[in-house]
Amino acid sequence: MINVGQEAPKFYLQTAYQAGEFKQLSLTDFLGKWLVLLFYPRDFTFICPTELKSFAKHTGEFEALNASIVGISTDSEWSHKAWFERDLPEVTFPIVADTSHSTSRDYDVLDFDGSSQRGLFIINPEGVVMYALVSAGSVGRSTKETLRVLQALQSGDLCPVEWEPGVATLGKA
Numbered sequence: 001m002i003n004v005g006q007e008a009p010k011f012y013l014q015t016a017y018q019a020g021e022f023k024q025l026s027l028t029d030f031l032g033k034w035l036v037l038l039f040y041p042r043d044f045t046f047i048c049p050t051e052l053k054s055f056a057k058h059t060g061e062f063e064a065l066n067a068s069i070v071g072i073s074t075d076s077e078w079s080h081k082a083w084f085e086r087d088l089p090e091v092t093f094p095i096v097a098d099t100s101h102s103t104s105r106d107y108d109v110l111d112f113d114g115s116s117q118r119g120l121f122i123i124n125p126e127g128v129v130m131y132a133l134v135s136a137g138s139v140g141r142s143t144k145e146t147l148r149v150l151q152a153l154q155s156g157d158l159c160p161v162e163w164e165p166g167v168a169t170l171g172k173a
Contacts, residue, residue, distance in 0.1 A: 002108050002132050008035075008123045009106035015097040016070075017080040025070065025094055032125050034067035034154070036146060039109045039119035043075045043083040047118075047140045054143040056091040065150055066125070069093040073116050074101055109134055122150055 002009070012026040027035075038055065040048045055062075055069055062069055070093060073080075077097040084091055096103065104110040109119035120141055122131035130153050135141065152159040158170035 002121065002129055004129055004132055006129055008121070008127050008129050009103070011096075011103045011106065013096050013098065013103065015077040015099065016094040017077050017084060017097065018094040019092045020081075020085070022077055022081075023094065025096060027123075027127060030068055030070075030123070031127055034065065034125060034150060035121075035123040036062065036067055036069045036150070037107070037119070037121040037123065038069065038071045038141075039104060039107065039116040039121075040071060040073050041111070041115045041118065041137050042073060043079045044087075047138070048073075049088060051140050051143075052088055052091050055146075056088070056093065058143050058147060059093060061147055062150070065147075065154060067150055070096060072096040072098050072103060074098050074104055074110075074114055111137075120146065122146070122153060124153070 008027060010027050016023050016025045052071060059069060075097060076099055080095045080097055098104050101110050104116040107119060109117040111117050118135050118137050120133045121129055124130050131149055148164060151165050152163055155169060157172055160170055
């Protein structure tokens with residue numbers, strides 16, 4: 001089980017699709033930056049494209065916060081390529097093909113049917129898990145809430161419910 005405050009499980013994946021190309025990715029590629037890992041169930045589904053399009057729309061905001069986004073599902077890189085070129089050309093962040101299921105298993109989001117559950121992990125620049133969320137497959141995640149949580153984590157302060165940048169915090173953590 002993934003616990004907040006523990007070192008993020010390492011991954012090295014040779015089959016990531018990004019903007020028309022295949023590439024290799026590892027957790028160490030993102031050290032020194034914040035990382036938002038988005039596990040999603042399957043390509044060519046109903047809720048997943050709404051999430052991926054929303055995160056793509058806000059990519060610049062994540063980048064301004066020194067954060068990268070990586071999507072992960074257990075579908076193949078060829079499935080990713082076909083789906084993203086046909087339906088999601090605006091998604092420019094890497095999408096990992098976790099066909100071995102190892103990364104989904106390591107992050108404890110592998111479902112009984114071999115797909116990834118809808119998991120979201122925010123990892124700090126030192127490679128430590130700072131936020132973990134796994135939700136029902138029928139409910140999409142909020143990009144705005146993910147940005148808010150990232151900003152709260154980066155503040156280094158105690159942030160009350162519904163806190164947003166510019167609002168008073170509760171003092172130093």
